[in-house]
Amino acid sequence: MSGAKAQVAAIEGWFRMDPDDPRLLGTQCQACHTYFFPKETLACRNPSCDGTELKEVPLSRRGRLWSFTNNCYPPPAPFVAADPFEPYAVAAVELEEEKMVVLGQVVAGVDVTELAAGIEMELVLDTLFEDDDNEFMIWKWRPVAA
Amino acid sequence: MANEVAVLGVGMHPWGKWGRNFVEYGVKAARDALRDAGLEWQDIPFIVGGQTIRNGYPGYVAGATFAQALGWSGAQVASTYGACASGTQAINTARAHILAGLCEVALVVGADAAPKGFFAPAGGARSDDPDWLRFRLLGATNPVYFGLYARRRMELYGATELDFAKVKVKNSMHGSANPNARYKKTYTVDDVLQSPMVSDPLRLLQICATSDGGAALVLSSLEFAKKHTSRPITIAAVSTVTPRYPNTVIEMPNFATDSAVGVGVPDTPFKDSIAKGAYEQAGLGPEDLDLAEVYDLSSALELDWYENIGLCKPGEAERLLNDGATTLGGRVPVNPSGGLGCFGEAVPAQAIAQVCELAWQLRGDASGRQVEGAKVGLTVNQGLFGHGSSVIVKR
Ligand SMILES: [Zn+2]
Numbered sequence: 001m002s003g004a005k006a007q008v009a010a011i012e013g014w015f016r017m018d019p020d021d022p023r024l025l026g027t028q029c030q031a032c033h034t035y036f037f038p039k040e041t042l043a044c045r046n047p048s049c050d051g052t053e054l055k056e057v058p059l060s061r062r063g064r065l066w067s068f069t070n071n072c073y074p075p076p077a078p079f080v081a082a083d084p085f086e087p088y089a090v091a092a093v094e095l096e097e098e099k100m101v102v103l104g105q106v107v108a109g110v111d112v113t114e115l116a117a118g119i120e121m122e123l124v125l126d127t128l129f130e131d132d133d134n135e136f137m138i139w140k141w142r143p144v145a146a
Numbered sequence: 147m148a149n150e151v152a153v154l155g156v157g158m159h160p161w162g163k164w165g166r167n168f169v170e171y172g173v174k175a176a177r178d179a180l181r182d183a184g185l186e187w188q189d190i191p192f193i194v195g196g197q198t199i200r201n202g203y204p205g206y207v208a209g210a211t212f213a214q215a216l217g218w219s220g221a222q223v224a225s226t227y228g229a230c231a232s233g234t235q236a237i238n239t240a241r242a243h244i245l246a247g248l249c250e251v252a253l254v255v256g257a258d259a260a261p262k263g264f265f266a267p268a269g270g271a272r273s274d275d276p277d278w279l280r281f282r283l284l285g286a287t288n289p290v291y292f293g294l295y296a297r298r299r300m301e302l303y304g305a306t307e308l309d310f311a312k313v314k315v316k317n318s319m320h321g322s323a324n325p326n327a328r329y330k331k332t333y334t335v336d337d338v339l340q341s342p343m344v345s346d347p348l349r350l351l352q353i354c355a356t357s358d359g360g361a362a363l364v365l366s367s368l369e370f371a372k373k374h375t376s377r378p379i380t381i382a383a384v385s386t387v388t389p390r391y392p393n394t395v396i397e398m399p400n401f402a403t404d405s406a407v408g409v410g411v412p413d414t415p416f417k418d419s420i421a422k423g424a425y426e427q428a429g430l431g432p433e434d435l436d437l438a439e440v441y442d443l444s445s446a447l448e449l450d451w452y453e454n455i456g457l458c459k460p461g462e463a464e465r466l467l468n469d470g471a472t473t474l475g476g477r478v479p480v481n482p483s484g485g486l487g488c489f490g491e492a493v494p495a496q497a498i499a500q501v502c503e504l505a506w507q508l509r510g511d512a513s514g515r516q517v518e519g520a521k522v523g524l525t526v527n528q529g530l531f532g533h534g535s536s537v538i539v540k541r
Contacts (some may be wrong), residue, residue: 029408030405032408033407034406034409035405036349037401037402038276038401038402046391046392046408047391049408053363057529059322060541064156064296066161067294067314068294068297069296069297069345069346070293071285071287071290071349072343072344072345074285076266076281078281078282079285080394090285090286090345097407099392099405099407100402100403100404100406102402103286103400103402117193117297117301118301128283138283146309
C-alpha cells in the first residue's frame with residue numbers, strides 16, 4: 001500500500017473517517033425517529049409524519065447479512081477498477097436498530113463461499129481507488145468472525 | 147368495462163443488435179401496428195413515445211421524433227419516461243386520453259438502440275445522482291442487485307442454481323419459435339451452468355442482455371374498435387403504482403432501503419402491489435390468468451414474480467416451475483414469448499412488447515408458442531426509482 005498518500009473520503013459526509021470507529025452517517029427524523037441513508041435533509045419521507053427536523057446520526061456499525069453477491073467482471077465507469085481486476089463481493093446488511101438494509105462492498109479476500117445470510121458484519125474503512133496523490137476511502141463490510 | 151380501451155393493432159421491429167438508429171425500429175413497429183389496425187398514420191390524433199435516455203435529444207422527445215419520421219401530421223404528442231416502465235407510462239397516457247374522450251384512437255411507440263455490455267449510467271460526474279453514485283462507490287451494476295435477490299431466494303427458500311437454470315431453459319424453448327426474439331437458440335441446463343459467473347449465483351446466460359428493438363400499439367375506445375374489428379382485445383387495467391413507505395427491499399439504484407422505525411411495513415410489499423393494482427382495476431385475480439409476461443431481468447427474478455403476481459405463495463415458485471405449470475402446455479405459461487432471456491432489454495419498448503405478445507396470444511396468432519384458448523393475460527415489470535408497471539389484457 002502507498003502509505004505516503006493522503007487518505008480522503010471518496011464521498012464527502014456519507015461516513016465518518018475514523019479508522020477506530022467508522023460509521024455511516026445518516027439522518028434521523030426527530031418526530032417519528034425513522035432513519036435515512038444517505039442523509040435526507042429536506043423533510044421526513046414518512047408520509048404520515050410532518051417532521052422537518054432531521055438530525056445527523058451515526059448508524060450502527062454492525063448488522064446481519066441480508067444477502068450477498070459479487071462482481072466477477074470490472075464494473076463500468078464511473079467505477080475505477082484496479083488493473084488487474086480482482087473479483088469482490090457486495091453485501092446487503094440489515095441494521096437492527098435502524099430497521100434498514102445498507103449495501104457495501106465486502107473487504108478484499110472474502111469469497112462469497114465464506115458468506116451466509118444472517119452472519120454478523122462490521123463496517124470498516126478501506127480504499128476504493130487511488131490516484132497519484134490520494135487514496136480515496138469508502139466504507140466496506142467485513143464478516144465479524146473473519 | 148368502463149375503463150377499458152381496445153388494442154386495435156400491434157407491431158414490432160425484431161430485437162437484436164442491429165447497429166442502426168432507434169427511430170428506424172420505432173417507425174417499423176409503428177407502421178406494422180397501423181397496418182394491423184387497418185388505419186393510416188394521418189388518422190391518428192395522438193401519439194405517445196416512450197423515451198430513451200441513451201440516444202441524445204431525439205430520445206428525450208421520442209413522441210415527436212417518431213411523429214416527424216412518420217411525417218408531421220398535426221397530431222397531439224406526448225413523451226413519457228419511467229425507466230424500464232416507460233412503455234407502460236406511454237400506454238397509460240394514451241389510455242387516459244381515450245377514456246377522457248380527448249381522442250378515439252392513439253399510437254404508442256417505444257424503441258431503443260442500446261450500448262454494448264453492462265448498462266452504465268448516463269455520462270458526466272453527478273455526485274447527487276444515486277444512479278451515478280452506485281457505480282462510482284460500489285460498482286453496483288444491475289446484475290449485482292439481481293444477484294442479491296437470487297442469493298436471497300437460495301438462503302430463504304433453498305432455491306438452487308439448477309432451479310434458476312431451468313427458467314432460462316424454459317424461456318429459451320418458448321422463444322425459439324418467436325420471429326421477434328433476438329436469441330432463438332434452445333439451451334440446456336449444462337449450457338447455462340457452464341456459462342461464466344457474472345454476479346454469483348447468476349451466470350452470463352441467466353442475465354438479460356441489452357438489445358435494440360421497437361414495439362408499437364394502436365389503442366382506441368371500445369366504440370371505435372367495434373367499427374374496425376370483429377375480435378377486439380382490450381386492456382382492462384394499467385397499474386403504474388409507486389412503493390408505499392417504508393419500502394424495505396433494496397431496489398436499484400439505492401444504497402439502502404427505507405427504515406421501518408417510524409412506521410410499520412405496509413401489508414403489501416412494493417412488488418406485490420404492482421399486479422395487485424392491476425387486478426383491482428380489472429376486477430380479476432391471479433386465478434383468472436391464462437398466461438403472464440414477467441420481467442425476467444435474471445432467471446431467478448422470474449421466480450420472484452410468480453409470487454409477486456400471486457401465482458403461488460412465497461417460497462413456492464421453484465415448485466411451480468419444476469411442476470411445469472409455467473411452461474407452454476402448463477396451467478399458466480409464463481413468458482411464452484421467450485421473455486427478456488430471449489429478447490434482451492430494449493428499455494422503452496419492452497413493456498409495450500409484453501402487451502404485443504399478450505395481444506397475439508389472445509388472438510390466437512402466436513404461432514409456435516401459442517397458449518391454447520388464452521383469454522386473460524398479465525404483464526408485470528418494474529422501472530427503477532419506483533415505477534410499478536402491470537397491464538391486464540383480455541378478450
Ligand atoms: Zn418523521
